[in-house]
Amino acid sequence: xxxxxxxxxxxxxxxxxxxxxxxxxxxxxxxxxxxxxxxxxxxxxxxxxxxxxxxxxxxxxx
Numbered sequence: 001x002x003x004x005x006x007x008x009x010x011x012x013x014x015x016x017x018x019x020x021x022x023x024x025x026x027x028x029x030x031x032x033x034x035x036x037x038x039x040x041x042x043x044x045x046x047x048x049x050x051x052x053x054x055x056x057x058x059x060x061x062x
Contacts, residue, residue, distance in 0.1 A: 009047060017043045 007014070014032075018024040023039045035043075
């Protein structure tokens with residue numbers, strides 16, 4: 001039996017990324033299963049970039 005994994009990204013964050021990357025209309029029409037693998041990859045890549053920027057803006061710790 002399939003078990004749904006809980007995502008790390010919030011629904012709101014994923015929607016904002018989809019809007020930024022230009023495929024939110026597909027998500028609205030078909031759900032997350034309707035997006036292309038390339039779009040999903042670009043979404044993850046952008047999320048990583050944003051996380052790295054956030055960490056870099058904190059500066060060195062210690």
